[in-house]
Amino acid sequence: MSNQKRKSNCPINHALELFGDRWTLLIIRDLAFKGKSHYNEFLQSEEKIATNILADRLQQLEINGIVIKQTDPAHGSKLLYKLTDKGIALVPLLIEIILWSARYDMNTPADPSFIDQAYRDRDYLINAISFALKEKLAARV
Amino acid sequence: MSNQKRKSNCPINHALELFGDRWTLLIIRDLAFKGKSHYNEFLQSEEKIATNILADRLQQLEINGIVIKQTDPAHGSKLLYKLTDKGIALVPLLIEIILWSARYDMNTPADPSFIDQAYRDRDYLINAISFALKEKLAARV
Numbered sequence: 604m605s606n607q608k609r610k611s612n613c614p615i616n617h618a619l620e621l622f623g624d625r626w627t628l629l630i631i632r633d634l635a636f637k638g639k640s641h642y643n644e645f646l647q648s649e650e651k652i653a654t655n656i657l658a659d660r661l662q663q664l665e666i667n668g669i670v671i672k673q674t675d676p677a678h679g680s681k682l683l684y685k686l687t688d689k690g691i692a693l694v695p696l697l698i699e700i701i702l703w704s705a706r707y708d709m710n711t712p713a714d715p716s717f718i719d720q721a722y723r724d725r726d727y728l729i730n731a732i733s734f735a736l737k738e739k740l741a742a743r744v
Numbered sequence: 745m746s747n748q749k750r751k752s753n754c755p756i757n758h759a760l761e762l763f764g765d766r767w768t769l770l771i772i773r774d775l776a777f778k779g780k781s782h783y784n785e786f787l788q789s790e791e792k793i794a795t796n797i798l799a800d801r802l803q804q805l806e807i808n809g810i811v812i813k814q815t816d817p818a819h820g821s822k823l824l825y826k827l828t829d830k831g832i833a834l835v836p837l838l839i840e841i842i843l844w845s846a847r848y849d850m851n852t853p854a855d856p857s858f859i860d861q862a863y864r865d866r867d868y869l870i871n872a873i874s875f876a877l878k879e880k881l882a883a884r885v
Contacts, residue, residue, distance in 0.1 A: 668848075689848050696844060699837040707809075707830050 618734070627660045628700075629695055631686070632669070635736060640683045644648055664690070676743060691736045695729050767793055768801045772827070772834055775811070776877060781824045782816070805831070819885060832877045836870050837853075 629650055633639040636723055637648075645657055652660075661684060664670035669690040675681040686693075705713035720728050746788040761810075772789055774780040786798055793801075802825060805811035817823040827834075839862055846854035861869050 692844055692847060696837060696840040699840050703833055703837060706833060 614635075623658075625650075626656050627664065628697070629659055630657070630664065631690060632697060633730065634638060634684065634686045634690065635694055635697060641681060642684070669693070671740075685740050685741065686736055688737070691733050691740070693736070694732050694736070695725075696727070698729065747788060754864050760871070766791075768805065769834075771801055771805065772800070772810070772831060775831065776835055776838060776873065781826060782822060782878045783825070786825075791848070810834070812881075826881050827877055828881065829878070832874050835873050835877070836866075839866070839870065859865065 613655075629648065629652065630645055633645055633648055639645060639648075642657070642661070645652060645661075646654060661672075663669065665672055667689075670684050670689055671687055673683045673685065675683045702715055702718065704723055705718045717728075765808075770789065770793065771786055774786055778785075780786060780789075783798070783802070785796060786793060786802075802811065805814055805850055809828055809829075811825050812828055814824045814826065816824045842854055842861065843862055846859045858869075
């Protein structure tokens, strides 16, 4: 909300601070754009999600088929979270949130080359990001 | 959330029940797609927003420049709410939410002709909806 200090200048965080609870989409952002997959990595994000909220939202995402949980082959005790096809299909929505923030918030440091590409060839950008996430989903690790 | 009763089968409501607080975007949906502009009309929506939440979210939307409030010339005591240009720019995001729900939720009665048009000519659909909302914004009433 505008009368509270922002938790980060990430354009996605900004848009959701304007229009709703944002934790779930921030986790999806981390999975889609930040290369994160471990519980501790989500905890370390700039917005400082609380561990009970993170656990709850990851569980809901799993229940709703947006995220899958796997044992990390590199660290047997750790869990990996990945976006499913249903989760990857949220990429266009995330891109719209980024574009809106880039357009209406001068303080949001959206990457200009990303914004340019989203305007010039939106479908190509969505396909490229989605392809990389589908490769990650299919990989054993 | 999947283990709670849905408040409606509206595809936008569905998507936001999956990934966050949804009241603000539901108000924007009402303004963008349902032709609503009065406080009482928002109260009557299927999801049954509480009056204190509605008042709070409308105020935040106004503070954030997404909605403007005007006196209704037809009923001097009533107020009209309209999407600003910044609010109208959320139409593509709403369309992405609808498309995602239409794809992944068999129980969502999304209008098939709307979905077809969104896939066939997304830009045309966005422009047509945005043009109508800009006309409404410019009108005295």
